Amino acid sequence: MPASTKASTEVGAVAIDLNTSSPDGPPAGRAPRGDCAAEPPAPASGQLSPGRPGYRRMSLALFAAGLAAFALLYSTQSVLPAISGEFGASASAASWTVSAATGALALFVLPLSVLSERFGRRTMMTASLTVAVGVGLLVPFAPNLEWLVVLRAVQGAALAGLPASAMAYLAEEVRPRALIAAIGLFVAGNSIGGMSGRVVTGWAAQLWGWRAGLVAVGVMALVCAVAFRLLPRARHFTPGTLSPKALAVTVRGHLSDPLLRRLYAIGALFMTVFGAVYTVIGYRLAEAPFGLPPGVIGSVFVVFLVGTVSSAAAGKLVGRLGRRGALYLAVTTTAAGLLLSLADSLTAVLLGLVLITAGFFAGHAVASASVSRTAKTGRAQASALYQSAYYLGSSVGGTLGAIAFHAAGWAGTVGLGLLAVTGVVSITLYGTRVARAARRRTPLATVPATAR
Numbered sequence: 001m002p003a004s005t006k007a008s009t010e011v012g013a014v015a016i017d018l019n020t021s022s023p024d025g026p027p028a029g030r031a032p033r034g035d036c037a038a039e040p041p042a043p044a045s046g047q048l049s050p051g052r053p054g055y056r057r058m059s060l061a062l063f064a065a066g067l068a069a070f071a072l073l074y075s076t077q078s079v080l081p082a083i084s085g086e087f088g089a090s091a092s093a094a095s096w097t098v099s100a101a102t103g104a105l106a107l108f109v110l111p112l113s114v115l116s117e118r119f120g121r122r123t124m125m126t127a128s129l130t131v132a133v134g135v136g137l138l139v140p141f142a143p144n145l146e147w148l149v150v151l152r153a154v155q156g157a158a159l160a161g162l163p164a165s166a167m168a169y170l171a172e173e174v175r176p177r178a179l180i181a182a183i184g185l186f187v188a189g190n191s192i193g194g195m196s197g198r199v200v201t202g203w204a205a206q207l208w209g210w211r212a213g214l215v216a217v218g219v220m221a222l223v224c225a226v227a228f229r230l231l232p233r234a235r236h237f238t239p240g241t242l243s244p245k246a247l248a249v250t251v252r253g254h255l256s257d258p259l260l261r262r263l264y265a266i267g268a269l270f271m272t273v274f275g276a277v278y279t280v281i282g283y284r285l286a287e288a289p290f291g292l293p294p295g296v297i298g299s300v301f302v303v304f305l306v307g308t309v310s311s312a313a314a315g316k317l318v319g320r321l322g323r324r325g326a327l328y329l330a331v332t333t334t335a336a337g338l339l340l341s342l343a344d345s346l347t348a349v350l351l352g353l354v355l356i357t358a359g360f361f362a363g364h365a366v367a368s369a370s371v372s373r374t375a376k377t378g379r380a381q382a383s384a385l386y387q388s389a390y391y392l393g394s395s396v397g398g399t400l401g402a403i404a405f406h407a408a409g410w411a412g413t414v415g416l417g418l419l420a421v422t423g424v425v426s427i428t429l430y431g432t433r434v435a436r437a438a439r440r441r442t443p444l445a446t447v448p449a450t451a452r
Contacts (some may be wrong), residue, residue, distance in 0.1 A: 015404050024070065047175040047236065056231040058173070061231035062166055064131055066190040068161050068224035071197030072136045072155060073101055075217040076148075077279060078198040078224030080300040081286045082210035096149045101156030102275070103395035108160035110384040111167075114247055116161065121169035122234050128161030133225045140214040164384055172236045191365065194305045196220075198384050202298015210294070250378035254385055258434070259374050262427050264389040266327070266367045269424045271393030273334060273417040276359045276401025277341075280413045281353070283405060303353050307361030314353035314365035324435075326366045327428045331389040331421050338417045356417075363424070364390070 039162035048055045076083065076097040084094040116124040142148035146387070197217050197401040205213035256261050281300065285292045317326040325376050337355030368386055404412035 025347075048173050048232070055174075055229040058232055060169070061228045064224035064227035064229075065125060065162060065166060067193035067196070068129060068133065068221040068228070069159050070190050070193035071200070071217050071224075072132055072221050073105070073159055073197075073203050074098065075136070075139075075197050075214055076152065076210075077280055078301060079205045079210040079213050079294060080279065081297075082205055082294060083145070084283075086210070089145050091280060091283050091404050092399065092401075092402040092406050094144060095398045097145075097152050098275075098279055099395040099398040100149045100153040102391045102398070104153045104156035105160045106388045106391035106395060108157045109164060109387045109391070110251075110381065112161035113164035113384045116165040117166060118239055120234060120237055120239060121165040121172070122167040122231060122237075124161045125169070125231075126228070128158050128165070129225050129228055131155075131158035132162075133221045133272070136214075136221050138209040138217040140218065151217055163387065169231075169234065169237075173232070173234060188322035191304065191308050195301050198301040199298045202271075202301075205298070206293050206295035213294075213381040247381065250381045251385065254375065254378065254382050257374070259431070260371065260382060260385075262431055263367050263371050263374065264386055265427055267364060267386055267426050268389040268396075269420045269427075270330075270334075270360050270363045270367065271390050271422040272397035272400070273338070273356070274419075275394035275397030276404070276413050276416050277338075277353070277356055279398035280401045280405045280410070282348070284410045284413075290349075291324055298374035300350070300353065303350070303357050306354050307357045310358040311361040311365040314362045314369070317362065318366060318369075323366055323370055324428050324432055327363055327424065330359045330363030330366065331424050331428070332359070334363065335418060335421045338414045338421070342414055389395050 048058055080091065080094045080097070083089065085089060085099060087094070112128070132155050135151055135158065139148065139151045139155065142151055173352045191213065197220075199212070200216050200220065201213035202215075206217040278301070282294075282297050284290070285297050285300065286294075314326060317329060321329060333355050335444075337352040337357075337359060339352075340355065341352030343349065343352075368383075371382050371386045397416075401416055404416045406412075408415070
């Protein structure tokens with residue numbers, strides 16, 4: 001595979017541009033400790049690669065970790081109607097079992113990614129997975145909705161330590177030429193975990209109730225956590241002192257960059273649509289005229305596989321249409337899916353979900369990969385900020401989507417989604433005007449690629 005290959009897909013909700021960086025640092029190495037803005041050194045010798053001792057164990061361990069993390073994170077999403085029924089809660093109240101987890105992840109992803117610089121990637125991942133699985137085994141026994149939401153928030157905060165640490169571990173321990181394949185396996189764990197967690201929960205809930213569904217996901221995650229112990233110890237990690245001042249300077253620099261701010265907003269708005277749709281879709285399909293059982297509703301999440309294809313195709317779209325052209329196509333596809341889902345036809349709703357999913361993943365892949373290209377220094381923090389915005393969008397979208405559904409039915413949720421899509425279009429149009437103004441002032445050869 002050529003060295004210029006780019007892989008843009010969901011890795012802890014961050015698309016990786018392998019030409020530039022991973023979410024927790026450039027793939028060819030890592031920045032010196034205590035300097036958030038430093039450039040990476042040359043690759044270390046003795047790194048893992050196919051055929052070398054430890055590579056297969058590493059691949060299996062990180063696949064299992066990704067599967068467990070995303071199965072746990074969205075485990076309640078497909079059984080929200082059942083949770084509402086048991087606790088007598090509205091859709092908006094029950095949606096907090098999802099929003100609390102993703103919101104806590106958004107708040108903790110940056111600080112935990114910084115802690116991994118001091119205590120090590122493997123240590124951080126082990127602690128995160130242990131706490132998340134432990135809480136996951138307690139979640140099914142929550143006596144009321146309030147305790148369920150609290151436990152889910154703790155679980156989301158714990159999971160925040162996994163994605164960025166995993167990417168940093170791969171960047172440090174795997175040879176650059178083998179990095180694409182290693183990341184691909186971790187991505188597969190993410191995608192399969194996000195899908196299978198919802199499917200397993202749905203079918204187990206149909207047979208034995210929603211609590212049994214969460215137990216099934218918890219046990220699956222426990223098996224994955226045991227498999228994670230196969231991960232080889234880090235050989236190329238050097239702990240450093242924490243530097244809050246350097247971190248603050250780097251984060252402030254990213255937040256003052258207009259292009260990065262626009263990319264963060266685009267990621268949050270795309271995820272607002274996605275979070276709203278998939279938090280509420282269970283209620284939509286459980287009600288008339290569909291009346292689908294929990295297992296079938298859970299199986300709807302197989303649609304996520306469409307997102308794997310569209311995110312992988314995002315790089316080709318950018319090559320043909322440019323970044324903003326790809327975003328316009330993603331927005332149009334998402335909007336078309338939202339409108340199609342208004343029909344009282346199961347076929348139309350499912351096709352709408354396919355379009356929404358394809359458009360969302362393509363837009364997310366373009367925006368998140370652009371963050372890596374735009375940030376010239378402190379790329380780990382730039383990507384962590386994108387993760388925060390992304391999961392904040394998921395949390396807000398899930399809650400507001402459920403409120404809109406309670407007030408105006410599925411049309412209300414679709415209205416919220418179209419409003420978020422309009423926000424993406426407005427931001428992209430503004431970026432287009434800025435780029436054109438830059439080209440008029442400066443010869444094209446000197447205009448940065450990220451502004452074109």
